[in-house]
Amino acid sequence: xxxxxxxxxxxxxxxxxxxxxxxxxxxxxxxxxxxxxxxxxxxxxxxxxxxxxxxxxxxxxxxxxxxxxxxxxxxxxxxxxxxxxxxxxxxxxxxxxxxxxxxxxxxxxxxxxxxxxxxxxxxxxxxxxxxxxxxxxxxxxxxxxxxxxxxxxxxxxxxxxxxxxxxxxxxxxxxxxxxxxxxxxxxxxxxxxxxxxxxxxxxxxxxxxxxxxxxxxxxxxxxxxxxxxxxxxxxxxxxxxxxxxxxxxxxxxxxxxxxxxxxxxxxxxxxxxxxxxxxxxxxxxxxxxxxxxxxxxxxxxxxxxxxxxxxxxxxxxxxxxxxxxxxxxxxxxxxxxxxxxxxxxxxxxxxxxxxxxxxxxxxxxxxxxxxxxxxxxxxxxxxxxxxxxxxxxxxxx
Numbered sequence: 001x002x003x004x005x006x007x008x009x010x011x012x013x014x015x016x017x018x019x020x021x022x023x024x025x026x027x028x029x030x031x032x033x034x035x036x037x038x039x040x041x042x043x044x045x046x047x048x049x050x051x052x053x054x055x056x057x058x059x060x061x062x063x064x065x066x067x068x069x070x071x072x073x074x075x076x077x078x079x080x081x082x083x084x085x086x087x088x089x090x091x092x093x094x095x096x097x098x099x100x101x102x103x104x105x106x107x108x109x110x111x112x113x114x115x116x117x118x119x120x121x122x123x124x125x126x127x128x129x130x131x132x133x134x135x136x137x138x139x140x141x142x143x144x145x146x147x148x149x150x151x152x153x154x155x156x157x158x159x160x161x162x163x164x165x166x167x168x169x170x171x172x173x174x175x176x177x178x179x180x181x182x183x184x185x186x187x188x189x190x191x192x193x194x195x196x197x198x199x200x201x202x203x204x205x206x207x208x209x210x211x212x213x214x215x216x217x218x219x220x221x222x223x224x225x226x227x228x229x230x231x232x233x234x235x236x237x238x239x240x241x242x243x244x245x246x247x248x249x250x251x252x253x254x255x256x257x258x259x260x261x262x263x264x265x266x267x268x269x270x271x272x273x274x275x276x277x278x279x280x281x282x283x284x285x286x287x288x289x290x291x292x293x294x295x296x297x298x299x300x301x302x303x304x305x306x307x308x309x310x311x312x313x314x315x316x317x318x319x320x321x322x323x324x325x326x327x328x329x330x331x332x333x334x335x336x337x338x339x340x341x342x343x344x345x346x347x348x349x350x351x352x353x354x355x356x357x358x359x360x361x362x363x364x365x366x367x368x369x370x371x372x373x374x375x376x377x378x379x380x381x382x383x384x385x386x387x388x389x390x391x392x393x394x395x396x397x
Contacts, residue, residue: 004029004164006392007183007192009171009206011037013045013147014373015198016154017385019163022392028163029192030155031185033170033202038151040276041200042378044343046225046256046264048239049073049083049143050376053090054251057110060359061376064387066112068380069141075382076145079153082259083145087115088239089124091133093327097243098135104243105137115140130235130329142239144259147378154381171199173209180366194395196388197369201275201346207362207369214371216348216356217294220275220287223267224315225340228255232336235329236263242328245307253314253324264340265325268315271308278342280315291349299353348372359384361391368392 004027008015011032019028034040049069055062076083092101108116117138119127124136155165166187174183180193199206207214228235241254250269257263274284291297301308314320322334348356348371360372368391377384 002029002188002190003027004190004192005396006194006196007031007181007190008196008198009183010198010200010203011151011155011165011167012040012198012200013038013042013151013154013378013381014200014370014384015196016151016158016165017381018196018198018388018392019158019165019385020154020161021382021385021389023158023161023163025393026396028158029190030158030163030165031169031171031190032165032167035168037155037165037167038148041343041346042151043148044278044341045147045378046267046343047144047146047258048256048379049085049145050379051108051113051139051141052111052376053104053108053113053137053139054244055107055111055376057107061357061380062111064359064380064383065376068376068383071382072145072150072379073143076150081145081149081153083143084259085141085143086238086257087138087140088142088241089119089128089131090137090139090241090243091124091131091328092135092243093133095134100243100246101135101137103246108137108139113139113141128237128240130331131240132328132330144239144257146259150378150381171206171209175211176366193366194392195367196392197367198373200373201344203346203369203371204348207371210367210369212362212364212367212369214362214369216350216360216371217291217296218275218346219291219297219300219349220272220277221269221345221347222272222277223269223343223345225264225266225342226321226337227340228263228265228332229336229338230262232332233263235331240328253321255325255328265337266321266340267343268311268321269345270311270315272344275344275346277344294349296349296351296353300349300355303353345374346372347374361388363391363395366395368395
């Protein structure tokens, strides 16, 4: 039987950051079901280093994003990970969006952003010559990186500090014993003093496999992307975002320059038929039944059905997707777009249909369950990891 002080279930960026924060002080073991770390939400991330602009001041999202952003920039610099603090524009395209843009400026200022600047149409086109709009916020703290690369370096650093990361090792169930936790995996049992559940898309199931009722259900949403063809990438120099709908947890279709080159466009946000369903045809009946039999799903659907139908229409119609992009860059041609990879977001939904917006961590005896870690979790990973590590050390003591 393998032993560790802390067993972390899930080798995504949050689980690895937590292991990294603990590895200097206790014996850490990370188990990951897939063949590589960061294979799901982390590996399908858009690669944006978020500034902290959008989040309610004082929320866990706001605090960890601002702290984690700077920690991440320093980590990338120290370990030679390609990254760029390129900045972005948040663009209002009609007068009705100006109050929401002003609210973003207020939130960003309250969250400690120093690079915010309100731009006129002429000023925004000095930065992005092809953008259209009536006003914009310039956000200089935003950047880009490849989070799969970041995760791989996190894993290397855990090993360097005496911990271990085991891939292709699926967690099956766990139970409390006199010495802490005994967990069963596909390659044998593990005994630990403490278990930390960072299983992302499977986090609610892992909680139940440990005898803990999570209080939420994970509903998967697929984010579908296109890319600009190489001849059209000059249309976007940095990152260009719309003013988001404050009623929804998604930021809207936007343009993102990637650290490896090229420009990604999207995403749509549509219901996925599998928790790892990156294509429309990926269907897993267990996952579909899981949310169709959950009352909170139907309450959520009743609240957001107009937005859901709009997203589905844009998913089925490339021209509808293209028209959304043209609101920001009118010169984008329908033929400039080519399909790109998709991602799946683990959205925790409460029994009353409420979309859990902030981080949600549930503590029980000898266990910590991270049940909602939405964007900006990748940006904030080092700060979140430190926070979870402090909780873990308190439990161990």
